[in-house]
Amino acid sequence: MAYEARRDVFQAIADPTRREIIGLVVKEPQNLNALAGNFNMSRPAISQHVKILTECGLIIIKQKGRERYCEAKLDALNEVSAWIEQYKQFWEQKLDALETYLEKIQQQPKTKKNAGRK
Amino acid sequence: MAYEARRDVFQAIADPTRREIIGLVVKEPQNLNALAGNFNMSRPAISQHVKILTECGLIIIKQKGRERYCEAKLDALNEVSAWIEQYKQFWEQKLDALETYLEKIQQQPKTKKNAGRK
DNA sequence: AGTATGTGTAAGTATTTGCTTACGCAAATT
DNA sequence: AATTTGCGTAAGCAAATACTTACACATACT
Numbered sequence: 001m002a003y004e005a006r007r008d009v010f011q012a013i014a015d016p017t018r019r020e021i022i023g024l025v026v027k028e029p030q031n032l033n034a035l036a037g038n039f040n041m042s043r044p045a046i047s048q049h050v051k052i053l054t055e056c057g058l059i060i061i062k063q064k065g066r067e068r069y070c071e072a073k074l075d076a077l078n079e080v081s082a083w084i085e086q087y088k089q090f091w092e093q094k095l096d097a098l099e100t101y102l103e104k105i106q107q108q109p110k111t112k113k114n115a116g117r118k
Numbered sequence: 119m120a121y122e123a124r125r126d127v128f129q130a131i132a133d134p135t136r137r138e139i140i141g142l143v144v145k146e147p148q149n150l151n152a153l154a155g156n157f158n159m160s161r162p163a164i165s166q167h168v169k170i171l172t173e174c175g176l177i178i179i180k181q182k183g184r185e186r187y188c189e190a191k192l193d194a195l196n197e198v199s200a201w202i203e204q205y206k207q208f209w210e211q212k213l214d215a216l217e218t219y220l221e222k223i224q225q226q227p228k229t230k231k232n233a234g235r236k
Numbered sequence: 237a238g239t240a241t242g243t244g245t246a247a248g249t250a251t252t253t254g255c256t257t258a259c260g261c262a263a264a265t266t
Numbered sequence: 267a268a269t270t271t272g273c274g275t276a277a278g279c280a281a282a283t284a285c286t287t288a289c290a291c292a293t294a295c296t
Contacts, residue, residue, distance in 0.1 A: 008132075010131055010134075010137070013132075013201075014126075014131075015254085017254085019128070022205070031272075031273090032272070032273065032274095033272060033273080041255070041256090042255075042256065044255085044257085044273090044274080045254070045255055045256075047273070047274065048254080048255085051274085051275095065262095065263055065264070065272090066263040066264065066272050067263090067271095067272060068273070068274095072205075072208065072209075074205050074208060074209035075209050077202055077206075077209060080198065081202050081206070084195055084198060084199050084202070087140070087144060087190075087192050088195075088199070090144055090190065091191070091192035091193050133284085135284090149242075149243090150242070150243065150244095151242060151243080159286090160287080161242090161243080162243090162245080162285085162286075163285055163286075165244065165245085166284080166285085167284090169244085183294070184241070184292065184293040185241095185242060185293090186242080186243070186244095
């Protein structure tokens, strides 16, 4: 990452790792090391993702001593939500299988991607 | 663009040009030249964006003679919508809590902050 | 038939992205 | 005081991304 000018929410959630970070932090705020423990990549990599997420306001950091706790603050998702909502009627007119689809989504089990890391 | 393996919807809508293409095509299906006329970039650039959008199913092409009409088919946005919906309560809860708090300390009846939300 | 139009695609390029390792520094622990 | 822990950030790199121009090739028009 260049870690510069990007604080666009659409861009932020385009990366699967960042979406997963959001999912983890929503469930439980945690510090950066704990967060990184869930992934198959280095701690700095996660740190950089978190930086992007904070820059666009999806995560806030609460410093506690030397630890930095990441909490979700998803208001910025409103921008995406609003963009989608404006088209929702358009596509729902044409789609009768929406509920089926949503059920399918919800039933997807969580995969354990990164078992043994430290 | 590399125009290869990417057909991820989150990635597709991360680009502002592609979001604009979707907006235009929803309003009115149009061929590629007409579409490109709306942008400050070359026709091939738009063609490549459209390719990505078709690959992830957000646009379908209807060939008419030598022209190719682009139509929106936004069902794939469900994936994004579903992802967002699962967090909606999370962030709206916090908004509601804030409003409750504000109303309490201000002793004011009925603010309209919530208008337009679901 | 010859030309114009609508379009896909290849090749080239600059920039951005997503990662790594290396290092530095402050807060906690010993 | 010395070490460990938690973390940010720089530098480097491969790959992806977003463009461009050049070209090929139908379909339509004359």
